[in-house]
Amino acid sequence: MKRKEPDVADIKRIGVAARYSDLVIHGNTAYFSGYVPETSLGGSVTEQTRDVLAQIEQSLIEIGSDKSKLLQATIWLTDMASYDEMNAVWDAWVVPGHTPARACVQARLADPAYALEIQVTAAV
Numbered sequence: 789m790k791r792k793e794p795d796v797a798d799i800k801r802i803g804v805a806a807r808y809s810d811l812v813i814h815g816n817t818a819y820f821s822g823y824v825p826e827t828s829l830g831g832s833v834t835e836q837t838r839d840v841l842a843q844i845e846q847s848l849i850e851i852g853s854d855k856s857k858l859l860q861a862t863i864w865l866t867d868m869a870s871y872d873e874m875n876a877v878w879d880a881w882v883v884p885g886h887t888p889a890r891a892c893v894q895a896r897l898a899d900p901a902y903a904l905e906i907q908v909t910a911a912v
Contacts, residue, residue: 802851811847816912817859818851820844822905829901833870836903837877844908845881855881857911858888864895864905874904 803810812819825831828839848854865874871892882888888908897905 811851813851813912818848818853818910818912820847820908820910822864822907823847824897824899824902824905829899833865833873833903834877837874840904840906841877841881844906848910851912853910853912856883856886858882858886858908859911860909861888861890862907863890863892864897865892866894866897866900866903868894870903 798815800813801809801811802813808821810821823840823843825836825839826843828835831839845855848857863874863878865871874892895905
């Protein structure tokens with residue numbers, strides 16, 4: 789039996805702004821825009837990572853998913869010297885055996901107060 793592929797009518801956009809949507813769901817896949825710290829600006833990389841991951845987890849719950857369904861993650865750090873610090877939080881947060889494909893690079897972010905930005909894709 790041939791499976792019906794999702795079409796354009798199956799696209800759901802959440803948090804639509806002029807330049808981007810916070811989240812786009814197509815079929816059974818959710819594409820998130822980048823998450824940056826909201827409550828921990830000026831804090832350590834540990835605090836900012838916890839802040840961002842809590843936001844991601846809440847968004848996953850809101851769409852009926854969870855962190856065990858993460859497919860991919862991209863992490864931008866302002867300083868690779870904080871890689872181990874960020875990973876300590878990341879490793880405690882992800883579900884063992886259900887870790888996503890991941891890339892982590894150093895980049896200058898839109899606000900110098902951001903230590904990192906994380907973007908994920910997840911199954912719904």
